[in-house]
Amino acid sequence: MSSTTPNQIATNALRRSQLYRRHMAMSAAFEALTDSTVVSCYGTGEGELKQAQHLGLADLSTLPRAGFKGLGTPDWAAGQGLQLPVQPNRANLQDDGTLVARLSQTELLLASNLDGLSESIANISLGSQLPERVYSLPRSDSHSWLVLCGSQAAATLSKVCGVDLRPHKFANGEVAQTSIAKINGVLVRNDLGETLSYSIFSDSSSIEFLWDSLLDAMAEFEGTAVGIQALRDC
């Protein structure tokens, strides 16, 4: 009986991150999530929880996301059972852990929970017929998703972003659509329990540059990449 090695899990998956080669070079251990893979941990994973609480960067690009835009979007999404933030540039968590960010009065971004099994996204994406003035945005394909977490995350971001993202100025659930290391992106503060955490959604074509830039900025504060398991444990 042949066993599947972590590398085979990564190469055989239907969907893999654009950072896949970076992860392989860092001795990542992958885990399968439906039709995709995500980095579970790097090396043996020892001490990754502490690292995530101090300063860690995780790649969640293969987890499900969805986006909708148009004048009819808020009423339709509320009718689908989503609890929407009232103001633009705010985000909240649904009961199933799905992150819903309101990017303008008429635009939403949905990101899965850390198990990659978001009922909200599955239900809303299955409804094939969108009503008039609701348009689907392919956020899973167009955007990558990084999570920068830990007590030093705000200090790291201050090196690469002009918006004041310190915890006492930028509350949990706030959204900034801005330039991060010269890459346009949507940044959502979405704390993991007590751990400060920022989700960054940016153009997938430049993700290798952003990944390298953030790791470079993190080095000053002894930050490094962490797997999804450390985020779940936070």
Added chain:
Amino acid sequence: MKLLTCPLNGPRNISEFTYGGEYHPMPDHQQVAAREWAEHVFFHDNAAGVVIEWWCHSASSYWFLAERNTISDQILRTFPADEIFTQRIDFEPAPEPTINATPTAGESQ
């Protein structure tokens, strides 16, 4: 650092924005002469003084309008486009010209 205030995202570095040209009220595209339509689409007044301009916040792809003094390069105010565009604009096609099918004298059937 020069700042511009986006009506959706607040004050941001000017490098996050893209200039989108002068704002002009759109003439009725079905009534207007080709020359006037071309002027609306392609030509700028390039006025010295206070003008209204389109700007886009690139990180959020949000288009809005700004009043700017082109002499002092001062931004006087920025505001969402729905202050001016209060309803959806549909471009109904012009009615097809009717073709007279009756042959004129001397024309073969």
